[in-house]
Amino acid sequence: MQVYIRSSGNISPQHSLEKDLFFAHREMQDGNRWHAVEPEYSRYVDSKMIRRMSRIVRMGVAASKACLDEAEVRMPSGIVTGTAYGCLEDTGIFLRRMIDNQEELLTPTAFIQSTHNTVGAQIALLLKCHGYNNTIVHRGFSFENALMDAMLLLREGMDNVLAGAIDEITEDSHAILSRFGLYIPAIDNPEITAKTHKGSVAGEGASFFLLSSQEIHGARAILRGISTIYKPESLAGVESRIHAFLKESSVLSDGIGLVLSGANGDGDHDEIDNYLSATAFRNKTIVPFKQLCGEYPTASGFALWLAVLLISEQKTPDWLPNVSFPLRNILIHNHYDNNHHALYLISAC
Amino acid sequence: MDKLMGQLKRQIIERLNLKDLKPEDIGDDQPLFVEGLGLDSIDALELIVLLQQDYHIKLDKAEDGPKVFHSVRTMADYITKHSPAKKAS
Incomplete structure (x- = not known):
């Protein structure tokens, strides 16, 4: 089944949220952890709403907003997100407080925001979207399965579906995954495929796409298959x-x-x-x-x-x-x- | 009392991540919830924990919440009256 990609929004270690900047400049970061280039979030979300959002939630919400704005669509029929790690930062905060406070006096904010479906839920809350909302957590196939879910919804007759992928790297997760040998210990060249190493470089980002089963004027590409x-x-x-x-x-x-x-x-x-x-x-x-x-x-x-x-x-x-x-x-x-x-x-x- | 209210304002800003606010932006008698600072029920739980963690005061009756957390001044009043040191005396 093929679907039309009406628009996209992306936050990554490149200037991907702003097309002109992306074409003009490649961001080169040192070290084995590449941080997402984050925008001024108040451009995308009410500053009162931002205060409870961790970094991954902000990235996801901003990328999804950019995607919907590009298509000039206010309300998608459904929202499907894919994430492997989920909201690590708030998970870390919640667990640390459990230890520090000896499992007492736990506040709800970090716990509420620590679940994997927080990004999809926040997008729906901000849009007041009561349609289908699902988050797929399936390691290296999280995004692929989210897309497949979205494509099945379109096949069942939904007008348009917002599908996205989000993952963040935090101090804790980077330290833990480094112990497993996932990342190059000492990197001397950001062209990471120029030579082989043991491990790679940690990345992160949020990508959102508005998908439609019908060809709509202005659609940007066709996803022929996965x-x-x-x-x-x-x-x-x-x-x-x-x-x-x-x-x-x-x-x-x-x-x-x-x-x-x-x-x-x-x-x-x-x-x-x-x-x-x-x-x-x-x-x-x-x-x-x-x-x-x-x-x-x-x-x-x-x-x-x-x-x-x-x-x-x-x-x-x-x-x-x-x-x-x-x-x-x-x-x-x-x-x-x-x-x-x-x-x-x-x-x- | 003024010192305590200043301290509370700083703690509220930090605890509730109200980054756009400075302590002087919060009025002593300004309502904290809904029409005032716009806090909500999740913030109320954060404030209850703040009282317990930082001032060792447990709210005796849940129904007192709206009165205690009405403003910075009412919070400061409650802390002054219920601080462990005061109770001991």
């Missing part, structure tokens, strides 16, 4: 799934003008990226999008936002490699730790 592969048995197995995916979508491999790859420079998991570069993606322009947003379980939300931007604007920033135009189709191949693989096909309207 496919997921969990723990592929072999490298060749992924390659054959890519060919099958394109065939199902009636797009020839030659018709793919750009591949957005989830390669992240992690030597433990990049065998598949190297293999696909030499096989399915041979002779194709490949952009490793995690050089822009870092690694996190819902990073494919950033990739989809980037694909929609490039295909709708029909131009690339000077700092991205040369892409041939007109750009008709973009394939995204993302994987999280080589366990959760996802394919997206995006076409121009």
